[in-house]
Amino acid sequence: MSSKQPHVPQGYANRLTRREALAGAAGIAATAMGADTATAATLDLDDPRGNLTALLKLQADISGADVLGGFPGEVWGWVPGEGNRLLFRSYGIGASHIEEVADGWRFYHRELMYYLDPDSGEILQDWVNPYTGKRVEVMHILNDPVHRFYAFEGGRFAFPWPYTVMGDDLVFRISVFSFRDSVMPRMDYPLHSADNKYQAAELWMMNGRVSEVMNPDITSASCVTSWSRVGQWLPFMEMGNRPGIMVYHSDSYKLLEGVRQLPPDILAYTEKHHAKYLQSPQEWQSLRLNASQLTVSKQEIDTRWGDSGTPVGSVFAKD
Numbered sequence: 001m002s003s004k005q006p007h008v009p010q011g012y013a014n015r016l017t018r019r020e021a022l023a024g025a026a027g028i029a030a031t032a033m034g035a036d037t038a039t040a041a042t043l044d045l046d047d048p049r050g051n052l053t054a055l056l057k058l059q060a061d062i063s064g065a066d067v068l069g070g071f072p073g074e075v076w077g078w079v080p081g082e083g084n085r086l087l088f089r090s091y092g093i094g095a096s097h098i099e100e101v102a103d104g105w106r107f108y109h110r111e112l113m114y115y116l117d118p119d120s121g122e123i124l125q126d127w128v129n130p131y132t133g134k135r136v137e138v139m140h141i142l143n144d145p146v147h148r149f150y151a152f153e154g155g156r157f158a159f160p161w162p163y164t165v166m167g168d169d170l171v172f173r174i175s176v177f178s179f180r181d182s183v184m185p186r187m188d189y190p191l192h193s194a195d196n197k198y199q200a201a202e203l204w205m206m207n208g209r210v211s212e213v214m215n216p217d218i219t220s221a222s223c224v225t226s227w228s229r230v231g232q233w234l235p236f237m238e239m240g241n242r243p244g245i246m247v248y249h250s251d252s253y254k255l256l257e258g259v260r261q262l263p264p265d266i267l268a269y270t271e272k273h274h275a276k277y278l279q280s281p282q283e284w285q286s287l288r289l290n291a292s293q294l295t296v297s298k299q300e301i302d303t304r305w306g307d308s309g310t311p312v313g314s315v316f317a318k319d
Contacts, residue, residue: 147285
């Protein structure tokens with residue numbers, strides 16, 4: 001039994017043990033698939049490999065086929081003593097596939113997220129920053145690749161992961177907190193960097209159906225995910241180390257029917273400008289080469305500064 005215990009809602013702790021919950025889940029799976037397949041349809045969610053397989057069925061497709069996800073949401077600014085502002089609506093797309101190798105699963109992934117006008121929902125090209133009053137060019141999230149590696153034993157993600165079973169609902173809770181040296185130190189990027197340290201949190205709740213996860217004939221289970229992120233000001237906002245944080249809140253859906261489930265305007269814009277993000281990357285690279293909005297922003301800022309070698313001020317101002 002893993003030392004990582006799931007959160008059990010108050011009132012249920014004395015009613016069901018984890019094994020009893022899983023036994024009930026197996027019964028639900030048997031009902032959904034027929035009694036003759038019930039034995040073959042069982043994954044032990046307390047076993048590292050069983051737990052990992054269940055999570056991969058939710059996140060991806062264990063057959064290796066491409067999976068597309070769409071995530072609408074909103075982005076807030078939170079300033080101590082000033083209150084909160086809805087800065088953007090947002091829409092993101094993630095494209096993934098997985099590959100089993102000797103010691104685990106490679107997770108091939110790229111993602112984008114558009115910052116949208118909070119009222120009209122249109123994809124922004126520029127934006128008036130309400131904190132500074134200045135119009136700036138909007139730099140959308142375009143991260144390629146964002147690979148992960150899920151090891152069968154140990155590793156950064158170390159399965160089994162916490163989960164909760166309630167009836168036919170299976171929920172995985174994944175929390176990733178980051179604190180490390182920033183790729184954009186304040187001395188070198190005084191207008192575009194919030195701190196010498198990069199500090200952020202990304203919080204997922206992945207919700208699927210036990211009856212699908214336990215079915216050996218289903219390689220890609222339906223999944224609805226809640227995603228939240230807490231982080232620093234974005235480089236294109238050009239706010240330096242002004243006090244405050246960004247709060248992202250999105251709901252994400254596995255698009256089992258592919259691109260046709262994307263909003264028409266988002267799909268049309270992506271096909272025209274960023275078509276590669278509708279398919280997963282095919283080449284495996286070192287995780288050290290993963291992209292983030294900070295690394296991509298740094299590359300863009302450095303390119304616009306050219307050969308000066310020293311900070312030259314704004315590169316995103318539009319006024």
